[in-house]
Amino acid sequence: MRLRTLSIAFLFSLLLAPCAFPQKLAEADLLGQADARIQKYRAGRASLQLIGPSGHPLRKGLTAEIQQTRHAFLFGCNIFMLGRCHTPGQSAEYARRFAALFNYATAPFYWWMYEPEEGHTERARLEKTVRWCWAHGITVKGHPLAWNFSEPSWLPDDPAQAMRLQFARIRREVSQFAGQINYWDVVNEATHYDRVECQRQAPILTRGIAQMGVGRYIRKAFRTARAANPRATLVINDYDVTSAYAGRVLSKLVNSRGRPLYDVIGLQAHQHTGAWTPEKIWNVCERFRKFGKPLHITETTILSGQLGYELKKKHPGFNWASTPEGEARQARQVVRFYTLLFSNPAVQAITWWDFSDQGAWQGAPAGLLRKDMTPKPAYNALFHLIKEKWWTRTTARVALRGEARFRGFYGDYRVTVAHGGRMLSGTFTFDKTTPQPMVVRLQ
Numbered sequence: 001m002r003l004r005t006l007s008i009a010f011l012f013s014l015l016l017a018p019c020a021f022p023q024k025l026a027e028a029d030l031l032g033q034a035d036a037r038i039q040k041y042r043a044g045r046a047s048l049q050l051i052g053p054s055g056h057p058l059r060k061g062l063t064a065e066i067q068q069t070r071h072a073f074l075f076g077c078n079i080f081m082l083g084r085c086h087t088p089g090q091s092a093e094y095a096r097r098f099a100a101l102f103n104y105a106t107a108p109f110y111w112w113m114y115e116p117e118e119g120h121t122e123r124a125r126l127e128k129t130v131r132w133c134w135a136h137g138i139t140v141k142g143h144p145l146a147w148n149f150s151e152p153s154w155l156p157d158d159p160a161q162a163m164r165l166q167f168a169r170i171r172r173e174v175s176q177f178a179g180q181i182n183y184w185d186v187v188n189e190a191t192h193y194d195r196v197e198c199q200r201q202a203p204i205l206t207r208g209i210a211q212m213g214v215g216r217y218i219r220k221a222f223r224t225a226r227a228a229n230p231r232a233t234l235v236i237n238d239y240d241v242t243s244a245y246a247g248r249v250l251s252k253l254v255n256s257r258g259r260p261l262y263d264v265i266g267l268q269a270h271q272h273t274g275a276w277t278p279e280k281i282w283n284v285c286e287r288f289r290k291f292g293k294p295l296h297i298t299e300t301t302i303l304s305g306q307l308g309y310e311l312k313k314k315h316p317g318f319n320w321a322s323t324p325e326g327e328a329r330q331a332r333q334v335v336r337f338y339t340l341l342f343s344n345p346a347v348q349a350i351t352w353w354d355f356s357d358q359g360a361w362q363g364a365p366a367g368l369l370r371k372d373m374t375p376k377p378a379y380n381a382l383f384h385l386i387k388e389k390w391w392t393r394t395t396a397r398v399a400l401r402g403e404a405r406f407r408g409f410y411g412d413y414r415v416t417v418a419h420g421g422r423m424l425s426g427t428f429t430f431d432k433t434t435p436q437p438m439v440v441r442l443q
Helices: 002-015 027-032 034-042 088-101 123-135 159-176 196-201 203-212 214-228 243-250 278-289 324-342 377-389
Strands: 043-051 063-071 074-078 104-108 139-143 183-188 233-238 264-271 295-302 347-352 393-397 403-409 411-419 422-430 438-441
Touching: 027 034, 027 278, 027 324, 034 043, 034 324, 043 411, 043 422, 063 403, 074 088, 074 139, 088 377, 104 123, 104 347, 123 139, 159 203, 159 214, 183 214, 196 203, 203 214, 214 233, 214 243, 233 243, 233 295, 243 278, 264 278, 278 295, 278 324, 295 324, 324 347, 324 377, 393 403, 403 411, 422 438
Parallel strands: 043 438, 074 104, 074 347, 104 139, 139 183, 183 233, 233 264, 264 295, 295 347
Antiparallel strands: 043 403, 063 393, 063 411, 411 422
């Protein structure tokens, strides 16, 4: 086992060597070629065979209206304030604008808040959130199952027993929500699990992780989640997007044959002190693409006010407000950030962090909506990208044997055809792996 561990570490050291990283790329090349990459990786040509109610192909010459209904790519946000805004009207507007833009939502499962008293959980409230999401075509991810940033006040002062309870908690949540939530951030921020805040705010869990060792802790967490729902997509999540993440965590989160126990590499992108440059955005993706797993940008903040971290905490009474110039800057940076990420084939999801300034992390003006739920320019710019520029609405002429061809973005679709005085419709899903032609039965 010692030799196997060394060999895995050696392989990771090769992957992390400077020569493994791309050379510095020009911003003009990254941005100038983004649309071409998007067309290459996010869209394709499709062939449909349209079958009418009689079971026969539609006749030649009809016109098919083809409308995308959902992206294959996961565009998301945390949904922590759903139904919890200051007024019912604000809650309704929050929900309306969320559903209009996103197809992916992160629901809160912080242990110390989810189970404030032992055995008494927030399951009923979270199930209500999940039902709302599914009713609006939104996939849900639970976040997180294991994180020692804080801990339940009732946890016994016994690190070994606390860790047993931690793994039991993972098993309970994943199994209870199987079929409702099939994406999970299993372990959060393990790279620096022993930082000062963790030792101060979660001393029992932090000691428990130290006693187990980071490798054993994360492996057991993932194996527990996998056993509870073998069909779940399991994410390892961290804010450290340097080689330390790979060396301290990813290299340890493998089985005895060196194969990853995770399905997705989660990368946080909080940009409170300034937006990432195009080179950094691209090089972070390329750094982790080497591991052969999909990348999810799990937490994204770009501010529309004064830059900085914890400004309200550092300066009591400080009004950390969104400003017109800050909102214009945020919109430009959001477009650049999403365009570059959507053009990278390794990235499969982007999650914004805090939809509205109301209730936002650190009280920062990081939302796409203002505190009164009116949209900032960044919301409108993102809506234009996701639901207009990167969205397919087209028509196709029906050819022989009911064939209709089009080019579109990968995702879910509805096709409608006027036939014999009736409007016939059907649905289909299209991605790069879909066999062609796709048989669509219209009713």
